[in-house]
Amino acid sequence: MPVTSVVSDPHALTVTLVADFPVGPERLWKAFTDPRQLERFWGPPGYPATFGAFDLRPGGIADYAMTSPRGEVSRGRWEFTKVSDPSSFEVIDTFVDDSGDAMDMPASRTEFAFTGTDGGGRVTSTTHFTSVEALEQLTAMGMIEGLTMGVNQLDIVLRDLREYAQSRGAELEILDDQHVRITRVIRGPRELVWRAHFEPELMQKWLLGPDGWTMPVCETSTEVGGTYRYEWEPAPGVEGERFGFEGEVLHVEPGRRAVTTERMIGMPDGPTTINDLSLYEEDGVTLLTQLIEYPDAATRDMILETGMVDGMEASYARMEALVLA
Template sequence: MPVTDVTTDPEALTMTLTAEFAAPVERLWDAFTDPRQLERFWGPPGWPATFTTFDLEPGGRAIYHMTSPQGEKSYGSWEFLSVTAPTGFEVLDAFADEHGTPNADLPVSRMVFSFDAAPGGSQLSNVTHFSSAEALEQVVGMGMVEGATMAMNQLDRVLQGLREYAGGKGTQTEILDDTHVRITRLIDGPIDLVWRAHQEPELLEKWMLGPDGWRLAVCEVDPAVGGRYRYVWEPTDPAHGEGFGFEGETLLSEAPRRAVTTEHMTGTEYPSTLNDLTLYEEDGATLITLLIEYPDKDTRDMVLATGMTEGMETSYARLEGVLAAV
């Protein structure tokens, strides 16, 4: 993981995050000053950022929001105090309303971003200065340390490029914490087709079959927010076992980039999961990222032990063949 250290200092009223990357300083600068790149990692998993304003000059402002799986938005703003390309910049960071107006009831902090050359690449130092010990304690209590760490640990995929980051690696599963797992798979195909393949039954029936020897016997999908879906898989040979199914509801749909659904195993008392699907296209390939939220660690481990990753890889490999024929 890129983040090497996060420390809080109640006496100096600071939080300092350091991270190392196998990329030159200029590439790190580009990632933090191009809003389209920045929004790919600034929000922690499950809360992707969208920058609507980004004026990179002293006195300029950046306004952004982060969107939860349920569609809730958290707004923030930066006021640029200094900009020194390519070694860093300094901002006043504030919680804000939907218009970018700082929220007077929440702390405003001064953030200093420094990019320095390091053996093998570059080092990020992000120092946040608070006005009081109470303000520092408040944002730490809101999960700033964990959120910042998870956000910066997403930066590798941006710096490397999709094909270098995920090409040829198949389906990758990362355990983020006790209740969150992130699954990634690079698909050779444009984002619009990959999105359709996750929404349209006639395409789903061709690839989302799981391991060989199974078929998708029922595929009912209403992709609109509030709509429901139902999948039932059956073995092609009844001697290989009994069928099973999943059902759920669409909570968020932002075509062709993000869809959030619940998932429950039909006919069981197993708790539901939250599945947050995001797509990103670069150089003709689309990265599928599926963030799964489990109710607890035991459920997470039980599902992973079923061979889920291997089954998904079989389906995703089949998807590439389907897209090539569309």
């Protein structure tokens, strides 16, 4: 992982994070100061940020919102106090409500510094707090874990997606006991990849796992509160039994993000997962990210051991051929 250290110092009232990347400081500066790149990693998995105003100058303001898998929104505001292109910038980070007014929560001051290393570049983030109580309150809210997981997502932002797509299939990352992330670059535009996930006549052509299976039932929804139902069965001569999944739509950002629950049909007391699909397009190719939340590590391992990722890769390869066509 890119993050190499996180140090909380209650005497200095600081939290300092260090992360190393195989690119120079100028490229890192761009990732942190281009809002379209920043929102791809600012926020832990499952809580992506969306930046609105972004006025990169002393006294300028950047507004952002982080949306949970169930659609809850947490808002914040950066006020830029120092900007030294391309080596550093400093912000006052404040919690705000839906009206943009500051909330009764501790604000903090953070400096982001970008320096060169023998292998590329380094990001050093130093957050200053007004009191031990403020440091402890924000730490208890998960600030350190969220910052670490967010910055660890930057490595994929720095990749050239078209080059990255040449030699890789679906990739699995185990994030913690409950969460895994699966990424796959599809050589096709985001609009078509989105349609391929929600139009039944397209889904029934690619969402099949290994060869020899069909999808006779494909009921979809893109409305929050709506439900879906998918069923598969083996073709004659192929081993296996009919099975399916059903669930509810929790959150939708059309063309960009969809969050659903998932449980096996016929197992009302079985485990339910939360599947968080997001799509990002660059230079005509689409990065597909599937964040899956399991009830516990045992359920996670049981499902992964079924060969789920291999089945997903077979389906994605089939879908990519469909999208390219």
